[in-house]
Amino acid sequence: MDKKERLFGKSNFISYLYLPLTLLFYEIVVLCLAGFVFNFGNFVAMVFISFASGTILNLLVSLSKHEKWNAWLAFIIIEVIAFIVMVSYFVQDTYQNFTNIATVFGGAEGIVKEFGSALVELIKNNIPKILLFEAPAIIFLFLGPIFHVLKFRKNKPKGYVCMLLAFLVFEAVGIGLSVRNQENRDKLTAEYDFNTVVRCFNLETGLKMDLLYLTFPNPYESVFVAEDDTEYSFSSMDFDADYNADKIAALNITNGSKSIKTHEMGIDYSALASSEKEKAIHNVHEYIASLEPANTNQYTGLFKGKNIIFISAEAMSLEMISEDTMPTLCMMQQEGIVFKDYYQPYWNGSTSTGEFSNLLGLIPTKAMYSYEHTLNKNLYLTIGNVLMREDYFSRAYHNGTVEYYDRNQITPNFGYEKFIANGNGMEEGLSGNWPESDLEMMQYAVPQFIDEDPFSVYFMTLSGHFPYFHDLSIMVEKYEDRIKEKGYSDVMSAYICSEIDLEEAIKYLLEELKKAGVYEDTVIVLAPDHYPYGLTKNDAWGTDQNYLPELYGYEPKDLMERDHNTLIIWSPVLNELDPIEITEPTYSVDILPTLLNLFGAEYDSRLLAGRDVLSETEGLVIWPDYSWKTAKASYFALNNRFVPSEKLIAESKKADDPEAYLNSYKENMKAIVRNKMTFSSNVIDLDYYNILFGN
Secondary structure (H helix, E strand, O other): OOHHHHHHOOOOHHHHHHHHHHHHHHHHHHHHHHOOOOOHHHHHHHHHHHHHHHHHHHHHOOOOOOHHHHHHHHHHHHHHHHHHHHHHHHHHHHHOOOOOHHHHHHOHHHHHHHHHHHHHHHHHHOHHHHHHHHHHHHHHHHHHHHOOOOOOOOOOHHHHHHHHHHHHHHHHHHHHHHOOOHHHHHHHOOOOOHHHHHHHOOHHHHHHHHHHHHHOOOHHHHOOOOOOOOOOOOOOOOOOOOOOHHHHHHOOOOOHHHHOOEOOOOOOHHHHHHHOOOHHHHHHHHHHHOOOOOEOOOOOOOOOOOEEEEEEEOOOOHHHOOOOOOHHHHHHHHHOEEEOOEEOOOOOOHHHHHHHHHHHOOOOOOOOHHHHOOOOOOOOOOHHHHHHOOOOEEEEEEEEEOOHHHHHHHHHHHOOOOEEEEOOOHHHHOOOOOOOOHHHHHHHHHHHHOOOOOEEEEEEOOOOOOOOOOOOOHHHHHHHHHHHHHOOOHHHHHHHHHHHHHHHHHHHHHHHHHHHOOHHHEEEEEEEOOOOHHHOOEOOOOEOOOOHHHHHOOOOOOHHHHHEEOOEEEOHHHHHOOOOEEOOOEEHHHHHHHHHHHOOOOOOHHHOOOOOOOOOOOOOEEOOOOOEEOOOEEEEOOOOEEEEOHHHHHHHOOOOOHHHHHHHHHHHHHHHHHHHHHHHHHHHHOOHHHHHHOO
């Protein structure tokens, strides 16, 4: 056999290397473009896993005796892989998180309907990257038909045996390296998050784990772990139990629940656990029984009987609010309850998961699917459902497409008798531009509920939606004159203009409340759905650089700096009190229990993952990758980094073993976080509120 025959004939090793190297190429390209946590062991694991899968693919494309059929099958496989990788990358580039394939394709129809014209721009802006992803297929065609380098011939039985053995060796080494330490094992099992797995390991491992858990539910999702009941000798709380008590008493608020000392509902969870045969439900009962209910406080019932307007604000940010450009929002932020350390974690699902956390008081554990997963489930404790049971008039409004995220089916389940959006009535009040106006939505909706007594209304805004380009946003034309002297970049000015429309909507709302004589009797809650990720460098939509530093005034180095935000809970009644400042770390999951306390509702604080921020419960903020923050410490799960506060460090030095003291705190908080995630998942998965309260 001459050299040419060895290279291009039956002993063609280039053919056997092509598919494994193609898989490895895609992994390296995606992770380099998207950014990942480099770890040498995980990188070596990625190489072995790519070669394992490539070896199986080699076996598949050598089964037929027809070489051309085998070659075409190899080409089709490469194109399918290229498509999956391309979609995964561009979704990540757009939403700044890797999202599993089921979620991506599950929402594809809505994305095409809502952003069809923008998708064309995405393709036009990314021809070079599309060609990069298509490079293996192009090279395959070049080496195959033209130079006949790639040969996929049928093997003898021993050849297939060798391939299977090679696959087993490569896969075993890859898996072994992936689970070599407890941190890695936790990321793949008990603390599984698709985005985290992809960034720490590789895309293929993420896809495999996701397929595994779709086929066989992750057993850790129904397992609670023991929490340490150690009392740390200092408290981070700066809480005065009598603050504002006299002034609240002077308001003469009548609320029967004032006599109740704890937020619980008389349910014996221990008894339920002892009689429950289904293990998952038993575990939830037992977990809740282990918790202490929160105490009521001087603010319990402060908003009893008042109207409420709850607004999830698209891409709202703390730093966008200034007295000269957004005076109404600025006034409400300063005169309402003041949140000094508030976060809206980015939940791997964009707007829908932001709404989920805002309204449910639970952590969205299934990325974008979390919202859809609530369909036909009992959401007994949402503020909408609680107030609807008290005969409040209820409506929900959105100036986006009525069927996007299946909102037409899901939103009423949150406690709003009717949902009106673009496509079932709202279009009558909208101009048909992009983005649709929050002000126009408010002008259409307010006359429908302003004369009802009392009312509970929900808005999901749209004007702040990306992309932020002058030629794509009608908001620039409407409001650019207001900010010409600010010196903003074009992208930043487009973002600020889009949010000025929210300012105008709120200004109009307050004016109408005053005209109707219900201004004093109304509460407004304004919560962001996520940070403005449309300001990040985004090749998908053509954003040429990261504009967050221009907005924030600093370069966000981690997810906590990125997701630091604001929450507005405002009512004129608060002007009768001294300022209420919340200094503890607080986040969107805390909104619902805080409102339930303020409205004097009957609820059990143990049935929610968040806390009433006006209670003595210490603050905890949780991110979807199992990172967390308290006033005492922060933990970054991607790189397993624990950052204790100076107070916690000083306290640890008084212990016999300072390092063990700090580690004990870290591990206990990790257990608490894991349990809250598990609980949140089970409430929806098991329809747990339906078990407790019935249909």
